[in-house]
Amino acid sequence: MKDMPPTDTETLDREARAAAQALQDERLIADPDTLRLLFTEARTHYGWHGREVTDETLRRIHEIAKMGPTSMNQQPMRVLFIRSDEAKDRLEPCLFKANKPKMRAAPVTAIVAYDLNFWEELPRLFPPNKDASDIFRNNATAAQINAFRNGTLQGAYLMLAARAVGLDIGAMSGFDNAKLDEEFFHGTSLKSNFLINLGYADTAKIFRRLPRLDYDTVCQTL
Numbered sequence: 730m731k732d733m734p735p736t737d738t739e740t741l742d743r744e745a746r747a748a749a750q751a752l753q754d755e756r757l758i759a760d761p762d763t764l765r766l767l768f769t770e771a772r773t774h775y776g777w778h779g780r781e782v783t784d785e786t787l788r789r790i791h792e793i794a795k796m797g798p799t800s801m802n803q804q805p806m807r808v809l810f811i812r813s814d815e816a817k818d819r820l821e822p823c824l825f826k827a828n829k830p831k832m833r834a835a836p837v838t839a840i841v842a843y844d845l846n847f848w849e850e851l852p853r854l855f856p857p858n859k860d861a862s863d864i865f866r867n868n869a870t871a872a873q874i875n876a877f878r879n880g881t882l883q884g885a886y887l888m889l890a891a892r893a894v895g896l897d898i899g900a901m902s903g904f905d906n907a908k909l910d911e912e913f914f915h916g917t918s919l920k921s922n923f924l925i926n927l928g929y930a931d932t933a934k935i936f937r938r939l940p941r942l943d944y945d946t947v948c949q950t951l
């Protein structure tokens with residue numbers, strides 16, 4: 730047995746371990762400007778300049794965000810980018826009043842959704858467990874919990890990926906999910922989660938930074 734050629738999966742596993750080790754050996758950490766861009770100085774935006782967000786940029790954001798981890802590699806997020814006037818006309822009635830002008834001014838609004846039937850993809854997304862789909866096929870509660878958990882994580886990855894490529898973002902949950910789902914996802918297994926306005930922001934429209942909870946309020950070590 731020892732002399733048999735390695736299977737494809739063994740080769741892939743060995744290559745993956747070597748790549749992970751090579752990255753670890755580089756001892757990379759995010760540089761201070763990257764942290765400012767993604768977290769410490771980045772702001773939520775409400776006003777937008779007209780500059781276009783290209784299809785290429787939207788694809789780039791997805792290429793980055795898709796690499797963020799999800800449980801069982803489920804990847805339940807689905808995204809509908811709203812850009813045309815016709816699509817905005819359909820989205821606008823679903824939004825709370827204060828959010829309408831923010832969406833209207835944004836070059837693109839991402840509807841971050843999740844697919845309750847995400848588990849249909851598991852045979853290829855999570856091949857180590859060939860019965861992974863069965864966990865969710867007849868368990869709508871487990872499917873909903875996992876789709877929402879991992880879809881929300883992926884929405885966060887999408888926001889940070891957008892910042893990483895130089896876009897500004899403004900997330901919005903102030904809308905009628907059921908109405909939006911009826912308008913855009915009727916007859917499908919998709920459910921809306923939240924929205925992300927994407928573009929190049931008019932910084933005149935932001936407010937002062939609001940406080941963040943401190944370590945001792947949030948964290949404990951046992």
Ligand SMILES: Cc1cc2nc3c(=O)[nH]c(=O)nc-3n(C[C@H](O)[C@H](O)[C@H](O)COP(=O)(O)O)c2cc1C
Pocket residue numbers: 771772773774775828899900901902903904923938939
């Ligand atoms: C999931 C989510 C939903 C939000 N919903 C709304 C919204 O409906 N309308 C709005 O004006 N801001 C909304 N916000 C913006 C938050 O209030 C804002 O991100 C938060 O106060 C932090 O602001 P900062 O990033 O500028 O520090 C939302 C943010 C997130 C992450």
